[in-house]
Amino acid sequence: MYKLVGSPKTRAFRVLWMLEELGLAYTVVPTAPRDPSLVALNPSGKVPILIDGEDAIIDSVAICQYLADKHGRFTSPAGTIKRAQQDSFTQFATDDVESCLWTTAKHTFVLPKELRTEDVQKACRYDFDRAMSALSQRLGDNDYVMGDAFTVPDLLLGHCGGWARSIGWPLPEGNVTAYFDRVRSRPAYVKAKAIREAA
Numbered sequence: 001m002y003k004l005v006g007s008p009k010t011r012a013f014r015v016l017w018m019l020e021e022l023g024l025a026y027t028v029v030p031t032a033p034r035d036p037s038l039v040a041l042n043p044s045g046k047v048p049i050l051i052d053g054e055d056a057i058i059d060s061v062a063i064c065q066y067l068a069d070k071h072g073r074f075t076s077p078a079g080t081i082k083r084a085q086q087d088s089f090t091q092f093a094t095d096d097v098e099s100c101l102w103t104t105a106k107h108t109f110v111l112p113k114e115l116r117t118e119d120v121q122k123a124c125r126y127d128f129d130r131a132m133s134a135l136s137q138r139l140g141d142n143d144y145v146m147g148d149a150f151t152v153p154d155l156l157l158g159h160c161g162g163w164a165r166s167i168g169w170p171l172p173e174g175n176v177t178a179y180f181d182r183v184r185s186r187p188a189y190v191k192a193k194a195i196r197e198a199a
């Protein structure tokens with residue numbers, strides 16, 4: 001039984017979704033970011049954290065990839081070209097897409113008011129739009145970034161797509177919107193979303 005620490009309204013949602021995709025047994029401890037109890041598990045006080053037996057794993061990407069590797073689904077094996085290409089999409093999801101959303105969030109409500117800069121949003125939106133255009137090209141006619149099969153980066157990108165919509169950033173029409181709709185209509189996503197809404 002896995003234990004997921006972190007409110008499903010945070011990036012813990014990714015792990016929740018992955019646990020649902022894999023059909024695994026888990027409990028959720030819906031701790032808010034920066035809760036003092038987190039520091040023993042993650043010195044930065046951030047969520048999510050996955051408890052697997054005696055071990056705590058931090059960082060949503062590492063956790064999702066760990067679960068995929070361990071349970072042999074939604075990933076190509078390490079040391080293959082396909083895995084390198086998949087990891088490239090994973091890094092694209094975090095560097096090119098998530099960073100725009102997280103920086104905007106930090107300058108909207110996370111950082112102390114005196115450290116926030118309004119102009120940052122404009123630059124983030126510019127970079128986000130560039131990333132969506134690159135995604136459109138890399139995706140082509142594929143259902144998922146790696147082709148026919150849903151893999152870890154699709155989950156990360158799907159989460160970011162929902163994040164973008166929630167702050168009113170439109171996604172480009174065509175293959176990108178169809179992709180995000182496809183990823184976010186997966187039964188595991190729908191179930192995880194219902195859990196988040198009830199939280």
Ligand SMILES: N[C@@H](CCC(=O)N[C@@H](CS)C(=O)NCC(=O)O)C(=O)O
Pocket residue numbers: 010011012033034044045046047048058059060061110
């Ligand atoms: N790279 C980490 C980032 C985790 C993260 O920043 N989580 C946010 C909530 S979504 C948090 O706990 N923030 C607290 C803070 O920034 O102090 C991951 O993907 O898990």
